[in-house]
Amino acid sequence: MKFTVQRDVFHQAVSSTQRATATRVIQPILSNILIESLDSNRLQLSATDLDFGIETWVQGQIIEPGKTTLSAKKLAEIVAKLPSGSEILFEIDSESQVARIECGASSFDIRTLPPDEFPVIKPLDQENYIELELKALIRAVNQTAFAAASYETNNVLGGVYFKLTAESLEMAATDGSRLARCQEKVTTENVNEEIAAIIPVKALQEFVKLVGPSAKSDDRVRLAIQEGQISFRTSDVYVVSRLLDGQYPQYQQLIPNDNSITAFANKMSLMSSLERTSVMANERTNVVKLSFENGNLSLAANTPEIGDSKDTIEATFHGAEPLSIAFNYKFLLDALRVIESDDVRMETNGALAPTLFKDKENNNFLCLVMPVQVK
Amino acid sequence: MKFTVQRDVFHQAVSSTQRATATRVIQPILSNILIESLDSNRLQLSATDLDFGIETWVQGQIIEPGKTTLSAKKLAEIVAKLPSGSEILFEIDSESQVARIECGASSFDIRTLPPDEFPVIKPLDQENYIELELKALIRAVNQTAFAAASYETNNVLGGVYFKLTAESLEMAATDGSRLARCQEKVTTENVNEEIAAIIPVKALQEFVKLVGPSAKSDDRVRLAIQEGQISFRTSDVYVVSRLLDGQYPQYQQLIPNDNSITAFANKMSLMSSLERTSVMANERTNVVKLSFENGNLSLAANTPEIGDSKDTIEATFHGAEPLSIAFNYKFLLDALRVIESDDVRMETNGALAPTLFKDKENNNFLCLVMPVQVK
Numbered sequence: 001m002k003f004t005v006q007r008d009v010f011h012q013a014v015s016s017t018q019r020a021t022a023t024r025v026i027q028p029i030l031s032n033i034l035i036e037s038l039d040s041n042r043l044q045l046s047a048t049d050l051d052f053g054i055e056t057w058v059q060g061q062i063i064e065p066g067k068t069t070l071s072a073k074k075l076a077e078i079v080a081k082l083p084s085g086s087e088i089l090f091e092i093d094s095e096s097q098v099a100r101i102e103c104g105a106s107s108f109d110i111r112t113l114p115p116d117e118f119p120v121i122k123p124l125d126q127e128n129y130i131e132l133e134l135k136a137l138i139r140a141v142n143q144t145a146f147a148a149a150s151y152e153t154n155n156v157l158g159g160v161y162f163k164l165t166a167e168s169l170e171m172a173a174t175d176g177s178r179l180a181r182c183q184e185k186v187t188t189e190n191v192n193e194e195i196a197a198i199i200p201v202k203a204l205q206e207f208v209k210l211v212g213p214s215a216k217s218d219d220r221v222r223l224a225i226q227e228g229q230i231s232f233r234t235s236d237v238y239v240v241s242r243l244l245d246g247q248y249p250q251y252q253q254l255i256p257n258d259n260s261i262t263a264f265a266n267k268m269s270l271m272s273s274l275e276r277t278s279v280m281a282n283e284r285t286n287v288v289k290l291s292f293e294n295g296n297l298s299l300a301a302n303t304p305e306i307g308d309s310k311d312t313i314e315a316t317f318h319g320a321e322p323l324s325i326a327f328n329y330k331f332l333l334d335a336l337r338v339i340e341s342d343d344v345r346m347e348t349n350g351a352l353a354p355t356l357f358k359d360k361e362n363n364n365f366l367c368l369v370m371p372v373q374v375k
Numbered sequence: 376m377k378f379t380v381q382r383d384v385f386h387q388a389v390s391s392t393q394r395a396t397a398t399r400v401i402q403p404i405l406s407n408i409l410i411e412s413l414d415s416n417r418l419q420l421s422a423t424d425l426d427f428g429i430e431t432w433v434q435g436q437i438i439e440p441g442k443t444t445l446s447a448k449k450l451a452e453i454v455a456k457l458p459s460g461s462e463i464l465f466e467i468d469s470e471s472q473v474a475r476i477e478c479g480a481s482s483f484d485i486r487t488l489p490p491d492e493f494p495v496i497k498p499l500d501q502e503n504y505i506e507l508e509l510k511a512l513i514r515a516v517n518q519t520a521f522a523a524a525s526y527e528t529n530n531v532l533g534g535v536y537f538k539l540t541a542e543s544l545e546m547a548a549t550d551g552s553r554l555a556r557c558q559e560k561v562t563t564e565n566v567n568e569e570i571a572a573i574i575p576v577k578a579l580q581e582f583v584k585l586v587g588p589s590a591k592s593d594d595r596v597r598l599a600i601q602e603g604q605i606s607f608r609t610s611d612v613y614v615v616s617r618l619l620d621g622q623y624p625q626y627q628q629l630i631p632n633d634n635s636i637t638a639f640a641n642k643m644s645l646m647s648s649l650e651r652t653s654v655m656a657n658e659r660t661n662v663v664k665l666s667f668e669n670g671n672l673s674l675a676a677n678t679p680e681i682g683d684s685k686d687t688i689e690a691t692f693h694g695a696e697p698l699s700i701a702f703n704y705k706f707l708l709d710a711l712r713v714i715e716s717d718d719v720r721m722e723t724n725g726a727l728a729p730t731l732f733k734d735k736e737n738n739n740f741l742c743l744v745m746p747v748q749v750k
Contacts (some may be wrong), residue, residue: 074654074681081651098682106651110682276456276481279449306449307473307485 001066001092003037005058007103010088011079013045013058016210016237018072022049033075034118035090036067046121047072048240052203053121054210055238067115068092070099078108121240124231125224131189132169134219134234138212140171140182141204143338143365147180148173148201159198159244161251166191172251173201178331179251179368180338197225198248203241210237255368256354259347261319263292264360267344269313270297271336277301278329280309287372288329292317301329325351326374332357335367376441376467378412380433382478385463386454388420388433391585391612393447397424408450409493410465411442421496422447423615427578428496429585430613442490443467445474453483496615499606500599506564507544509594509609513587515546515557516579518713518740522555523548523576534573534619536626541566547626548576553706554626554743555713572600573623578616585612630743631729634722636694638667639735642719645672646711648686652676653704655684662747663704667692676704700726701749707732710742 014033022030034046040062046055082088082103089102092112101108141160149157163170166188172181211221211234222233231240277288281301291298297315302308317323325348336344341359348355348371357367389408397405409421415437421430457463457478464477467487476483516535524532538545541563547556586596586609597608606615652663656676666673672690677683692698700723711719716734723730723746732742 071681077654078651078684081647081654083647105687106648106685108655108682108684110655111680272456272458273481276453279452279456280483280485305486306446307483309453309483310481312480 001035001037001068002064002090003043003060003062004087004089005043005060007079007082007086007088008084009058010060011082013056014072014076014079017045017047017054017056018076019206019210020047020049020052020054021072029069029113029117030119031072032069032113032118033072034067034069034115036115037062037065046118048119048121050119051200051242052206053240054206055121056236066092068097068099068112069115069118070110070112074110078110082106121238122226122229122231124222124233124238125226128190128226129222129224129233130164130191130195131220131222132164132186132191134211134215134221135217136169136184136186137221137232138208138215140169140184141208143182144171144173144180145201145205145208146173146334146338147175147178147367149175150201153200153202154244156198156244156246156248159200159248160204161248162195162197162199164188164191164195172248174249174251177328177370178335179254180335180366181251181255181368182365184364195225197230198244198246199230200241200244203230203239207232207237207239210239254354255356255366256347256349259349259353259356261317261323261348261350263297263315263317263319263323263346264343265297265313265315265346267336267339267342270344271333273297273299273311273313274329274333274336277309277311280307281329285372286328286330287326287374288332289324289326289374291322291324292319293322323348323351325355326372327355327369328372331367331369335369338367339365376410376412376443377439377465378418378435378437379462379464380418380435382454382457382461382463383459384433385435386457388431389447389451389454392420392422392429392431393451394581394585395422395424395427395429396447404444404488404492404494406447407444407488407493408447409442409444409490411490412437412440421493423494423496425494426575426617427581428615429581430496431611441467443472443474443487444490444493445485445487449485453485457481496613497601497604497606499597499608499613500601503565503601504597504599504608505539505566505570506595506597507539507561507566509586509590509596510592511544511559511561512596512607513583513590515544515559516583518557519546519548519555520576520580520583521548521709521713522550522553522742524550525576528575528577529619531573531619531621531623534575534623535579536623537570537572537574539563539566539570547623549624549626552703552745553710554629555710555741556626556630556743557740559739570600572605573619573621574605575616575619578605578614582607582612582614585614629729630731630741631722631724634724634728634731636692636698636723636725638672638690638692638694638698638721639718640672640688640690640721642711642714642717644688645719646708648672648674648688649704649708649711652684652686655682656704660747661703661705662701662749663707664699664701664749666697666699667694668697698723698726700730701747702730702744703747706742706744710744713742714740 025031091100161172169184169186224231277299282303288301299311335357343360345358400406466475536547544559544561599606652674657678663676674686710732718735720733
């Protein structure tokens with residue numbers, strides 16, 4: 001195998017692909033990147049930790065076709081240190097299976113592992129794919145992924161619930177203390193029945209990191225779900241992830257429809273106020289108390305032995321009597337960060353009832369947070 | 376005690392002073408900042424971990440004079456989260472000894488500790504100070520501190536040797552594998568005899584961090600050495616450090632005067648080449664081999680089981696026969712970083728001899744690095 005590539009595009013492709021390599025290596029090949037020539041001017045780079053896989057493509061000049069695998073970490077380090085704008089020559093010695101990487105006066109010999117030991121990343125089923133707007137998927141991931149349980153990699157709570165019909169996408173995540181749900185109108189292709197899956201949160205976040213920065217408003221993404229796996233294909237990248245098995249909680253039943261109390265506040269003011277007040281919040285419980293009265297929202301926190309904090313912002317409040325309610329302030333900040341309107345709406349039935357945080361007027365997104373009981 | 380301060384200048388002063396607080400707290404007061412009013416419009420902030428102390432000053436309006444101490448960490452967090460451009464009111468309740476911090480609609484109550492428990496930071500002896508250019512001191516610290524032993528806090532090798540005469544400053548540091556020495560012409564005041572001390576490297580680095588960014592070319596620094604301590608005073612800050620006790624190595628004897636081999640290379644080319652080649656250097660020994668021949672310098676590294684690297688740059692070489700010499704590449708990069716000329720000069724007597732790295736033409740700075748024996 002022998003080819004040349006431009007350092008900058010190759011650097012980008014290696015950095016992206018590397019994200020799927022295994023961090024704790026049981027099989028050494030899982031820390032490698034598979035490089036294979038597709039035709040006379042295109043290479044494919046692949047990596048997988050068996051749960052999650054990435055394929056990217058890069059232009060190059062293929063002098064002698066072939067495939068090989070080499071350490072993603074070493075390859076990334078080498079390419080990062082080669083000068084921007086330069087051309088890189090790769091040549092794999094068929095006898096020794098050593099890859100020689102040449103660039104200007106630099107050369108590197110790096111051990112390879114046989115490409116036939118590299119696990120196959122299942123290609124997208126060209127017959128059974130479905131399609132929707134990429135931007136809608138990215139937005140739904142951003143508005144839900146934060147609420148998934150980060151420590152639960154094999155439990156359904158470590159996933160994001162995904163439900164697609166011909167005209168709507170719904171995604172939801174919960175870690176038991178809070179729930180985020182996003183509903184969006186979409187224009188799909190090939191969606192003939194409702195499709196549901198539980199997708200590991202890490203896979204969705206990696207996908208958004210890869211495609212988010214360059215996503216254009218009319219880009220579309222192709223999905224396929226088969227044999228416990230989901231794949232996403234855009235023009236730049238192909239991502240595969242296993243799905244999580246099990247029954248996702250019936251979260252719709254948890255969302256209160258009739259809330260007797262509503263309040264509105266400016267989102268940025270509330271976020272700054274939470275951040276200031278939280279300085280004195282207990283570092284273990286993160287509790288901040290919100291008190292609504294007379295057009296004002298007061299926030300308060302305290303840690304015995306250290307001190308107290310208090311802050312007041314303007315807020316509109318509709319309720320029969322004043323309300324004092326306490327939350328883990330980190331959950332509120334997570335919800336506020338993804339609310340898109342200038343003002344935020346809060347809805348609840350009382351100090352111990354599940355409380356909703358939403359866009360001021362739009363019901364597409366909601367985050368339910370359970371309050372904390374305080375004396 | 377009661378005063379107002381501008382948030383931005385106070386934030387800066389708290390951040391600077393906080394650097395001297397104890398990180399592992401045995402006495403809680405050592406994690407506090409002492410705030411005291413000096414006159415009707417000036418406050419002094421102090422912190423010390425007993426080995427090292429910082430005092431800074433900040434303008435404010437003193438409504439009621441006094442002093443108090445409060446948690447540097449909490450104070451820094453609070454001030455960081457208050458809006459830029461705002462005014463802060465401090466009031467210490469003389470009964471409860473709680474400090475109330477008010478800013479806009481925010482208020483914080485924070486426990487204080489009695490100021491008379493705060494250790495005294497010895498003031499500069501106004502009779503016995505010496506004075507020199509601040510920039511010269513900063514430069515000498517930057518050119519030597521990296522070579523001190525970072526793990527040795529009570530050994531002389533964890534310090535920088537400081538020697539001042541009426542007309543010259545010399546500083547040197549060594550960790551046993553390398554030595555950095557800097558000599559500068561200075562204009563001093565009150566230096567009537569040679570002054571020598573071993574200053575902990577952390578104190579010098581903190582001092583340079585505090586004063587380096589704003590140091591102007593004609594700024595001067597006042598020093599005093601008394602009772603095992605050294606103090607530095609600029610217009611913005613006062614820093615005190617204990618000195619290290621003991622005999623500093625006779626490093627002048629280690630520096631070879633007659634070197635039969637000299638070589639020159641472009642500093643940036645050599646640094647980039649070392650960084651590229653080091654990708655394949657053994658992660659434990661960091662060895663990179665340099666081979667000089669025919670106007671070229673070749674660099675090479677290898678780790679069995681992973682691979683090899685090779686790079687070539689232009690170099691001028693004067694020696695009776697070709698030279699191959701190996702170093703811990705990190706030591707070379709540290710030395711090259713502080714060399715100020717475009718080209719670097721290397722001088723040695725052979726592959727196992729102490730090797731000097733210097734400015735191309737200037738002998739004020741040198742870094743001696745011991746080579747590594749390789750097969």
